[in-house]
Amino acid sequence: MEIRLAEEKDAKAVADIIKRHSQDDYMGYVTFDHRYIIEKMKKNNFYFVAESKDVQSTSNASVIGCIRASIVDLDLAEIRTMCVDEPHRRKGVASRLLEEALELLKEKKMRKVVARSKADAKEAMAFFEKNGFVKEGFFKEHYRKGIDIVQFGKFI
Numbered sequence: 341m342e343i344r345l346a347e348e349k350d351a352k353a354v355a356d357i358i359k360r361h362s363q364d365d366y367m368g369y370v371t372f373d374h375r376y377i378i379e380k381m382k383k384n385n386f387y388f389v390a391e392s393k394d395v396q397s398t399s400n401a402s403v404i405g406c407i408r409a410s411i412v413d414l415d416l417a418e419i420r421t422m423c424v425d426e427p428h429r430r431k432g433v434a435s436r437l438l439e440e441a442l443e444l445l446k447e448k449k450m451r452k453v454v455a456r457s458k459a460d461a462k463e464a465m466a467f468f469e470k471n472g473f474v475k476e477g478f479f480k481e482h483y484r485k486g487i488d489i490v491q492f493g494k495f496i
């Protein structure tokens with residue numbers, strides 16, 4: 341398994357894995373595809389992918405995990421669209437993706453990194469807490485009606 345910064349040629353694989361993990365209530369972008377990813381890549385967004393060399397075991401998907409590091413202000417960044425395909429979970433893939441993303445954000449002199457997850461996403465919340473993020477905000481029915489959001493933050 342290799343972790344690397346995604347390039348434009350990876351945009352389709354990145355869009356595909358995000359779509360695999362987006363629940364219907366969250367796929368608000370009717371035209372969400374590789375073009376959305378490419379536009380984001382041009383504007384302070386960095387996607388890292390985890391690529392499996394063992395393509396057969398992953399239904400032809402070589403990208404089995406991804407994370408987006410997004411610079412949102414002077415020295416504030418956000419971790420978004422972090423996901424790992426189910427057969428590859430609990431093996432440290434997301435931890436390695438996060439590590440690479442934080443390394444890049446440190447190089448870019450970011451001061452703080454935030455991450456948001458659904459308030460009922462137990463695995464994501466446990467993940468951020470294990471990685472030194474602290475719960476710092478609660479957003480009632482924020483992006484979508486009926487879905488509460490928790491924000492985590494980490495100073496880097």
Ligand SMILES: CC(C)(COP(=O)(O)OP(=O)(O)OC[C@H]1O[C@@H](n2cnc3c(N)ncnc32)[C@H](O)[C@@H]1OP(=O)(O)O)[C@@H](O)C(=O)NCCC(=O)NCCS
Binds near residue numbers: 419458468
């Ligand atoms: C959250 C997610 C990315 C974690 O990926 P992963 O590769 O399985 O994570 P790791 O193996 O690096 O896990 C690191 C730690 O996170 C915590 N964790 C991860 N999954 C967990 C689970 N299902 N239950 C409890 N804790 C969990 C554990 O502390 C784990 O350490 P441990 O395995 O030594 O106990 C994955 O579960 C996922 O894709 N979920 C759906 C998408 C999502 O919710 N994304 C977050 C919003 S941005």
